[in-house]
Structure formats: structure tokens, C-alpha cells
Amino acid sequence: MYENGMNNFEHMEQGNLNGNGNGGGMNNNPYRPGVPSGEPPKPGKKGKMAKKVAGITAAAVLFGTVSGGVMTGVSLIGSRVTGLYAANNTQSAPAETQAPAPALTTANNNSDQTAATPVSSVNDVSGIVENAMPSVVAINDTMTVQQRDFFGMPQTFEAKSSGSGIIVAKSDSELLIATNNHVVEGASDLKVTFVDNKDVSAAVKGTDSATDLAIVAVQLSDIPADTMSKIKVATMGDSDQIKVGQQVIAIGNALGYGQSVTVGYVSALDREIEDEKGISRTFIQTDAAINPGNSGGALLDLNGNVIGINAAKTASTEVEGMGFAIPISKAQDILNTLMTKKTRVAVSEDAQGTLGIRVTNVDPATSKELGMPVGVYVYQIMENGAAANSELKEKDIITKFDGQSVTSMEELTRMLTYYESGSTVTLTVQSLVNGTYVEHEVPITLGQRQSAE
Secondary structure, eight states, X not given: OOOOXXXXXXXXXXXXXXXXXXXXXXXXXXXXXXXXXOSOOOOOXXXXXXXXXXXXXXXXXXXXXXXXXXXXXXXXXXXXXXSSSOTTOOOOOOOOOBXXXXXXXXXXXXXXXXXXXXXXXXXXXXXXXXXXXXXXXXXXXXXXXXXXXTTSOEEEEEEEEEXXXXXXXXXXXXXXXXXXXXXXXXXXXXXXXXXXXXXXXXXXXXXXXXXXXEEEEEEXXXXXXHHHTTOOOOEEOOGGGOOTTOEEEEEEOGGGSOOEEEEEEEEEXXXXXXXXXXXXXXXXXXXXXXXXXXXXXXXXXXXXOEEEEEEEEEOOXXXXXXXXXXXXXXXXXXXXXXXXXXXXXXXXXGGBEEOOEEEEEEOHHHHHHHTOOXXXXXXXXXXXSGGGGSSOOTTOEEEEETTEEOOSHXXXXXXXXXXXXXXEEEEEEEEEETTEEEEEEEEEEOEEOOOOO
């Protein structure tokens, strides 16, 4: 779908989304045509100390084939491997097509639960866990992992990954499960394990990398009746109402061993954490143990309501009891949007659509240095390509594809693998107008792949 070209900045790579695999390098700075690239800009200064939590790792777990099958955490924004592997790993993954919103049934807090005075503390949470466990699932998948060897050469292998999910809705044909984007990014063989240990095939429905959220779909027809009778849709709480010191319960597939439970307290609210790539997100901080494999699992209040989606922990020998969850009240609108997407079905390579553009990444460091939005920078519109017949312009920055955030050309390329040529998609782009970036939407009818010359 694309081929890396020359680096004009540190962290920058160029790609071709024309479908013919031909890279097309440039001698000048792609962001400012005609201006030599020169020396890479110095990275901007880091944010406040509160934003620089060292060793943040997503709480998913990867069972790889490196170093004798070592188990390692997946990075917070989905790069899949940390520590032993290069920070700029890439994987192959996907995208999807807009579909009419299904008729969803969800379980939400009733007025009595919301208005009730929260229980201050309990010694036995078994009843709460018994009631909530049927709403939590284990998610297992096979992914393609790319790393660089000692000599800097790329190597690719397949690995097993495990995470968690929360049953959040049911349509007429599908059971919908919320999880983290990094749990399912690059998945090629996705399976969901329910509370009765029944494994069922699943597919990604929608993803949003900027918020690290995703929706996974399981066909109701694939779920045995006996299993269906044992599972249920989770009850959503209100994370805006929780307080520091409130007791919470975390449920998830820790270390890939199966569902387990930990208990703790809300340590802090609105904790802003910046990951190793400079992307900041806001979390609930808890001292309930959040371990690899817990990603996408439920953080519950003592009424059994979901108040957060477990996402990450600090990985440092100096730190204990610092886990993080995405507040459910901030995640709900995004999850609702992702539920409306068409469940992803792989399109054959010959049938995949193309945009007909050449692009490079605007990563968080470059965004801070140059005052540009994070996303995919378009430095060339290919003649006779799909984009040439649209309002997309060179120097535009693509931030969403079909309503879902994209922060790199790798993500955009994966999205395209699920769209046929001839289908129309909507790009959200930022265009520079009188020195200010203005957001607008651009519909594009995807073109056909071209044979490599």
C-alpha cells in the first residue's frame, strides 16, 4: 500500500497510498515544499512532571517467540511490544465501511443507582463480582509483529496477544464489546472467551487510536444458546461522579490466564499521562492491580457499574499501585459512534480501494515543533488518482478516516484494507487557511489498485 521513503525529519517516514507500492522520495522538506530539510528539529521540551510517567505500558499481554517466549507488555498506543523491540514497530491491520446504526440495546444505570449514596467500603465483593463477571470477556488474537534486529534490519513474526473486553450492547445480529484499540490493532485471528470459557470468533467493528478505544463484534448466531444465557450487557456508571478514595474493583484477563479480580481505591482523577510517543490522555488512577492482559477490562464501583476501561500501568521497579483506566463518561460517545460502523471484513488485495496520495506522518513531537495537527500529511496528490477528483489538497493533514481517528500513515493504510475500490469514504482533514488549521470533511470515492511497474 505504501513504501517508506527518505526521512526528512527524525521520526518521519513517507508513504504511498496509491496501491502500487512505488515510494516517490523528495529532496525537499515535505511540509514546506522548496525548503531543504536540513538538520532535524530538536524535540520540544516535555510537559509537566505529572505527564512524564516513566515506563507506561498498556495492560495487554503479548506471547511472542523472541527470547525464549518472553512475555512483554504492549505499548500504551498500540505499538504492541516494548523493551526488547524497537519503538517504531509496525503491523498490518485494517479499516471499515460506514453502515446504518443498528438497533442497540444497552444496560445503563437506573435512577435509583445513580442517586444512591455510594457504599463507602466493603470487605467482601464476591456478590458484586458474581453479578459483573458475565459482562467481561477475554480477547485473544494473533498479530503480525515487526521489529528490527541488532543490525537494524526489519524482521516480522506472528505472536499471540491477550486482553479483555466489556459487553456494552446487543443489536439484532451482534453482541458488541468495548476494549482498547491496542488490544485489537493488527489482529488477524480474533477470538472472544465468555464467562463459561466458550471461545467464539470475533471481528473488529470500529477503532479510535487517539483515545485508544475499540468495539469488537460477535455474531449472535455464533454464540451457543447455553452461553447466551450466562452472559449479559454491562451496566454503565457515571465516572464524573466518582471521588478520590472511593473503593473500586478491576476485572480482566490478567497475564492471559483468564478472568481475575483485584480491589483497590481511586487514587486520583483526571490524571494526564503522556506516553513515549508524546500522546496525552486523561485517566482514572487506581491502586487496584492492573496487569498485562487487563487492557479493555472493567473498572467497577461498589454498585457493580462500569466507571472505567482499564488501559495501562506503570512499569517501574520504583513504582507500585499505579494503574490507569479510561473514564467511561468520556469514552461513551466515542463507543456509541464506533458501534455504528460496519463490522470489518477483509477485502482481497486486488479489490482494495486506494486514495492516490503520497503522505508522511506528523507525530506529536513534530506537531509541537511546527504547530501542526497530529495526523497524516499529504505532500502529493497523484495524477488521475482518487484524491485528484476530490477536494483533498496537498499540505492537508488527514486526522480521521470514516469518522475514526488516524494518527499515522500505517493506520490509514490498515483502514484501506477493509474498503473496496468504488466505495465512498469521508476523510476529516485539517487545511491551512490564513495561517490557521481549519477542520472540514472531504468525501472521496476510492480508486483501484495499480499493478507494480
